[in-house]
Amino acid sequence: MAKDKTIYTCNECGGTTPKWLGKCPHCQAWNTLIESIAEPAASSKNNRFAALAKTAEVMALADIEASDFERTPTGLDELDRVLGGGIVEGGVVLIGGDPGIGKSTLLLQALDALQRSGQKTLYVTGEESGAQVALRSRRLGIVNSQVQVLAEIQLEKILATLQTHRPQIAVIDSIQTVYSDQLTSAPGSVAQVRECAAHLTRAAKSSGVAIVLVGHVTKEGALAGPRVLEHMVDTVLYFEGDTHSSFRLVRAIKNRFGAVNEIGVFAMTEHGLKGVSNPSAIFLSQHPEPVPGSCVMVTLEGTRPLLVEIQALVDSGGPSPRRLSVGLDKDRLAMLLAVLHRHAGIACMDQDVFVNAVGGVRISEPAADLAVLLAITSSLRGKPLPKGFIAFGEVGLAGEVRPAPRGQERLKEAAKLGFSVAIVPKANAPKKPIEGLTIHAVERVEQAMEVVRGLA
Numbered sequence: 001m002a003k004d005k006t007i008y009t010c011n012e013c014g015g016t017t018p019k020w021l022g023k024c025p026h027c028q029a030w031n032t033l034i035e036s037i038a039e040p041a042a043s044s045k046n047n048r049f050a051a052l053a054k055t056a057e058v059m060a061l062a063d064i065e066a067s068d069f070e071r072t073p074t075g076l077d078e079l080d081r082v083l084g085g086g087i088v089e090g091g092v093v094l095i096g097g098d099p100g101i102g103k104s105t106l107l108l109q110a111l112d113a114l115q116r117s118g119q120k121t122l123y124v125t126g127e128e129s130g131a132q133v134a135l136r137s138r139r140l141g142i143v144n145s146q147v148q149v150l151a152e153i154q155l156e157k158i159l160a161t162l163q164t165h166r167p168q169i170a171v172i173d174s175i176q177t178v179y180s181d182q183l184t185s186a187p188g189s190v191a192q193v194r195e196c197a198a199h200l201t202r203a204a205k206s207s208g209v210a211i212v213l214v215g216h217v218t219k220e221g222a223l224a225g226p227r228v229l230e231h232m233v234d235t236v237l238y239f240e241g242d243t244h245s246s247f248r249l250v251r252a253i254k255n256r257f258g259a260v261n262e263i264g265v266f267a268m269t270e271h272g273l274k275g276v277s278n279p280s281a282i283f284l285s286q287h288p289e290p291v292p293g294s295c296v297m298v299t300l301e302g303t304r305p306l307l308v309e310i311q312a313l314v315d316s317g318g319p320s321p322r323r324l325s326v327g328l329d330k331d332r333l334a335m336l337l338a339v340l341h342r343h344a345g346i347a348c349m350d351q352d353v354f355v356n357a358v359g360g361v362r363i364s365e366p367a368a369d370l371a372v373l374l375a376i377t378s379s380l381r382g383k384p385l386p387k388g389f390i391a392f393g394e395v396g397l398a399g400e401v402r403p404a405p406r407g408q409e410r411l412k413e414a415a416k417l418g419f420s421v422a423i424v425p426k427a428n429a430p431k432k433p434i435e436g437l438t439i440h441a442v443e444r445v446e447q448a449m450e451v452v453r454g455l456a
Contacts, residue, residue: 006038008020008021009033009034009036009189009191010026010027011032011033011190012029012226012227013027014190021033036189069089069091069257070089071084071086072086072087072168074113075109075117076273076275079264081263081264083255084252084257087114087212088257090205090208091210091234091256092211093210093213093234093235094175096215096239097217098221102268104214105273108140109140114169115145115147121148121169121171122150122161122169123173124151124158125150125173126152126173128151128173140271153179154178154179154181155196158178159200159203162207168209168210169212172212174215175214175229176224178196179192180199182195190225190226194225197229197233198232200213201232230254234255234256235252235254236252236254237251237252241360246267247268248267248273249263249361259302259303262303262304265282279304280308283307284358285311289384290384290386290389292381293376295309295312296389296390296391296414297310297368297390298390298411299363299367299368299392305406307390309359310328310356311355311356312353314376314380315354316350316351317350317352321353323337323352326356326357327356327360328368328372333353336395339373343446344373346380351380353376355375366394366395366402367404367405369394369395370391370393370394370425370448371391373395377449386421388419389419389420390421390423391424393424394425400444400445401442401443401445401447404424410428411424411437415435415436419437421440423440423451424441426443428441
């Protein structure tokens with residue numbers, strides 16, 4: 001009996017090579033090649049007929065009828081916000097997150113809410129039995145739920161069930177457990193994940209059923225499986241949060257039917273995940289009195305302004321002072337310290353500098369620059385910033401303070417939550433005063449430092 005031919009497939013990009021290598025020759029990732037059995041090539045007869053297959057009709061873009069997508073709300077406002085208003089008919093959503101973070105809990109709650117609103121739903125579980133899913137639903141307080149449950153991992157049976165029952169929304173939990181009889185590789189392999197996701201996506205587009213795929217993540221936090229998986233689906237969501245904290249964030253990084261970079265905030269309770277209507281309260285520490293090294297800024301997560309507290313600690317360092325940031329770019333921190341020294345005359349070259357964004361939020365926009373500098377200066381001098389103080393703005397290498405997008409919305413959100421003093425870029429100064437908020441507009445870093453000294 002002839003030995004099956006084996007190839008090595010990259011977990012990151014899906015590229016193949018006939019022999020094992022330490023580094024993938026396609027994407028240059030290390031230790032990602034996994035041995036698998038090579039699938040037989042299609043016959044030449046099939047290839048010949050495929051080449052003669054009729055192509056789709058070519059049409060001018062202006063002649064194609066375009067209509068907006070109808071959305072079905074899930075019943076969870078925070079999830080709808082991330083999805084862009086709800087689930088789209090025929091759309092495919094991929095959601096990933098760490099084990100135990102609450103992916104299955106969130107989707108089970110969403111399916112139950114959809115079912116109670118008249119939608120036909122199906123929950124396909126490959127990691128749990130039907131009894132385990134039912135037990136979890138009882139624990140979450142979901143009673144008399146009519147959500148249809150199928151414990152199955154074979155792709156062909158799942159597709160047959162979708163065709164027979166014709167649900168409007170189906171959840172596949174998880175795509176790594178599904179396998180097809182057409183492939184000889186094991187469930188979870190690159191080939192199985194890619195082919196099963198492709199078949200499910202085609203089924204969604206042809207039948208109109210909305211499918212939600214649950215995906216595993218790697219130890220680096222990226223979605224497991226080939227990168228082509230994220231390209232095939234319409235929406236990619238990441239479920240983030242510390243398992244030791246009660247708060248969870250759902251973040252959209254791709255959405256063909258809506259905006260990206262939206263976040264939904266949930267709190268894990270005894271009865272499942274509950275949406276948080278005022279997420280700014282999570283990211284603000286409750287100090288009875290102002291403390292040195294703390295500055296509040298207003299960041300944007302999609303369309304939502306959030307108030308986040310930036311904390312800094314400056315302490316005497318050794319011959320090699322440390323620069324550590326959590327939730328902020330460490331390279332940008334080093335740049336800001338150089339700007340602070342050169343243009344404001346405040347030196348930290350012999351000090352350890354630690355910067356943290358409270359609540360585990362990650363801030364990628366440069367509008368946090370001014371708040372970081374003011375928090376560092378406050379910690380270095382041991383003087384707290386005034387009570388009810390906020391700041392935002394990008395800082396350039398020349399010491400200028402650049403405007404942040406949608407500054408008016410940021411200021412209105414701060415005023416709504418009771419903040420009274422703000423330092424903002426001059427271009428973000430509102431034309432009409434905002435009630436209860438004193439605004440100081442600055443053009444340079446040194447001006448901001450002078451304003452803070454005057455307020456203190």
